Amino acid sequence: AGAGAGRANRAAVLPGMAGLRNLGQTCFMNVVLQSWGHTSFFRLCLRQLREYTTPPTPISLPALARAASPALLARAPAVLRQTTIDLRSFIETPPAEMVRAAKRKALIAGMGGGVKGGQGPASSRAGEEGSSLVAPGAAGDGSEALVVLGEEIDKLFRVMWSGRWAVVTPYNALVAVWRLLPDFRGFKQQDAQELMMRLHDRLLEELRKTWAPASDPRGQHAPWPARVLMQAIEGAETHSVQCNQCKHVSAHTSPLADLALDLAALSDEARPSLEQLLARFSASEQLEGYRCDGCSGPAGSLRTATMSNKISSLPTLLRCHLNRWSGRREKIRTHVTFPLTINMRPFSEPTAAADAYDIIGERPGSDAFLFDLVAVIVHEGRGVGAGHYIAYSYNRVNDCWLCCNDTRVTTVTPDTVLAVQAYILFYAHRRTAAFVDSELLGGAVEPAKRARVDYIH
Secondary structure, three states, X not given: OHHHHHHHHHHOOOOOOOEEOOOOOOHHHHHXXXXXXXXXXXXXXXXXXXXXXXXXXXXXXXXXXXXXXXXXXXXXXXXXXXXXXXXXXXXXXXXXXXXXXXXXXXXXXXXXXXXXXOOOHHHOHHHHHHOOOOOOOOOOOXXXXXXXXXXXXXXXXXXXXXXXXXXXXXXXXXXXXXXXXXXXXXXXXXXXXXXHHHHHHHHHHHHHHHHOOOXXXXXXXXXXXXXXXXXXXXXXXXXXXXXXXXXXXXXXXXXXXXXXXXXXXXXXXXXXXXXXXXXXXXXXXXXXEEEOOOOOOOOOOEEEEEEEEEEEEOOOEEEEEEEOOOOOOEOOOOOOEOOOEEEXXXXXXXXXXXXXXXXXXXXXXXXXXXXXXXXXXXXXXXXXXXXXXXXXXXXXXXXXXXXXXXXXXXXXXXXXXXXXXXXXXXXXXXXXHHHHHHHHHOOOOOHHHHHHHHHOO
């Protein structure tokens, strides 16, 4: 009867409402994974992309059990009874690997679940033992080549969205981060924004290496899910300087991964809006003593000029980073108001949405510059080296907002979300999200593929 009740409880979990266990100050990673996972078109494209590729050789994870003390190994039965899952046991695995998985779960018990960032594993006796573990692999040991970030994230998302588990242990995701990003090894407090940037770079590198070779640097011949993901991760911004005398324009375009919005010049009492910060980001500025290459006047003549910055290609997963540190040890506590939907037209060049529409094969419409809020990352605490991260994510499948606080996931109202002190804001391009939903959740999906996509929903 008890086992049946457990199965019934697991069946009642709604897709996407799974919490992530804190493995020892890993809340910074959990909020990034929850934010990505609740961006539906991002998650679905990662899943669909595997239809076009041959799965790589499984990662040979290190035998961390050798670092465990007998006291930690004795905790294994309690861990196995928890509503959680090791990702390796979700797919077909040899018996020997299952044995190693049980030992890894014993280690996880000693790392401390649900520990707030900044408190550290030393907040409990078991955590103290777990904190002595050595991060797997050493820099340059060649193990990085075995890790495919997109594969590991997709595996985790499949479990989180299966509707079978209330709590998931993101062990393999943590190992992947340690393998790929040595600076993040260990259990010290880390910055969610820094991790997000590094993971974006790595995922974009994987996508380009596979789907955008030198002969096709823009990936025009790549499968559309790969093109959607590349456009989601990186857009472009154009910096231009126009001479006020001859009107000659000098322009330079650079990649745009996120919008870094500085709060240093604002007081804690100010309540600026996100639109005001974006307007300041793209505002024109007058320059004195500019040496213009296009002027016909005497060589070396100095001119006045107008400098401006505009988004020339919008990333379809727009990330606004509200820089609350700016070289200060104390956090800037200015509250920034932000909307559920934002129009990016005033801050972008007229053709900034063209790349997104080129991928989906449409002409830009009236909603070409509309973005909908899908996630908010909040940092609690005063200092840059301590605190705790929480993610607020929109669950598109169940049409509700969630507060994702490590293992604890609760529903909240939109007003609650709009009242938080945001650190990172995620906005999804409305038309891209609708296109992916139509392609992968509508009649356009082939029957065999449709069954697999339905499973994760």
